[in-house]
Amino acid sequence: MKTPVYDFIKALNDSETLRCFMPGHKGKAPESQLENLYKYDITEIKGADSLFESDGIIAESEKNASELFGTEYTAYSASGSTLCIQAMLTLMKWENRKAFAIRNVHRSFLNGCALLDLEVSWIYPEYSGGIISGEIDISKIENALKSYNKPSFLYLTSPDYTGRMCDIKRISEICRKYDSRLLVDNAHGALLAFMPENLHPIHLGADLCCDSAHKMLPAMTGSAYIHTSRPEYAPLIKKAMLLYASTSPSYPVMMSLDLCNKYISEKIHSDICRNLSYISALRKRFSGRIDFISGEPFHITIKGFDGNIFSELLRKKNTECEYSDFEYTVLLMSPLNTEHDYQILSEALEYAVSEAPRTHNKKLILPKAVKKMSIRDAVFAESENIPVEKSAGRICSETNIPCPPAIPIAISGEVITDEIINIYKRYGILNVNVVK
Secondary structure (H helix, E strand, O other): OOOOOHHHHHHHHOOOOOOOOOOOOOOOOOOOHHHHOOOOOOOOOOOOOOHHHOHHHHHHHHHHHHHHOOOOOEEEEHHHHHHHHHHHHHHHHHHOEEEEEEEOOHHHHHHHHHHHHOOOOEOOOOOOOOOOOEOOOHHHHHHHHHOOOOOOOEEOOOOOOOOOOOEEEEEEEHHHHOOEEEEEEEOOHHHHHHHHOOOHHHOOOOEEEEEEEEEEOOOOOEEEEEEEEOHHHHOHHHHOOOOOOOOOHHHHHHHHHHHHHHHHHHHHHHHHHHHHHHHHHHHHOOOOEEOOOOOOOOOEEOOEHHHHHHHHHHOOOOOOOOEEEEEEEEEEEEOOOOOOHHHHHHHHHHHHHOOOOOOOOOOOOOOOOOEEOOOHHHHHHHEEEEEHOOOOOOEEEEEOOOOOOOOOOOOOOEOOOOHHHHHHHHOOOOOOEEEE
């Protein structure tokens, strides 16, 4: 597959053209060992195209991605899935659709709602431990959409941070039944289109979807895709993105998406199959000793131990996890991992399992919230940061949770209760932002 963005920048470098254009580093790095990186950082010179008005090499590269993913239209983001989520919500705002969302959203969704003044009707999952993962009762989705009986959209996260996946095909059928658009935060699932069975949300019926390429594919941090299955959204997506994005998107990031297309077309299927066999062997080796969460297989998510203790034991064996808390340890693999990587991981897991005490955490139940202000009003209200012990009865302003996992406990505009305070403390959050 052609790599038009990479080829253009490489040709520019080979020509030794004098750079009388931005950026100011002129292809030279403050540290000489980084110079090979800096020389690929350019701006929108003649022939380089422009991301949000693309009709040249970027448009060609995006078309390659669309064909690989099997979408009606795919656009690049150099601002991560956050920009894609903002664009998806903007399209829904333009259509005046009512928002429904599964509660375990990333905070970028809430920030988008604040900017657009979208009010959300929440559908709570059945939490399976902490607040980041849970089972979704599809009958709740249908009842919510049916009760509104006007144009709406449903927003959900699949896979979630632990790799747990929704039944996108069935949910998409329900959405179509009630004239509701299905938007999927697939930030953790870009490789799903290339599994032995295509499990990508667009393939399964989603209307709009974002993928963070850097999470699961060989692309640089900040690289993402926004996909649609609907032709009417294709000419609107970049118009929506431009409301929020920098007019100077990163060419190294876009180049990495361009090169990722080549990797997908040439290597990803064999690499996925090989890694799936390694993952299967790993799970079999620790069967009965480790409780693995089922879901997207490249998320190796472990329960039954305090994840913070377990992850520290892994670090002693030179293994760094993606995320840990009192309930989970998340090890995020990709098609680029090798057999040797799994040997190292197996040895680290052997050590951690032998040293870590078993836990039986009490199930956390996120109480149904009492809303006192809109998300927008709460976010833009004058606020103060106070100790969490003093926050009972106060209204949450901006959300307080680190990334990862960036999943809110209390949402802007909601009343903080004693139950919420206990959950904050469980996640080590000692101060919260409240409306003054």
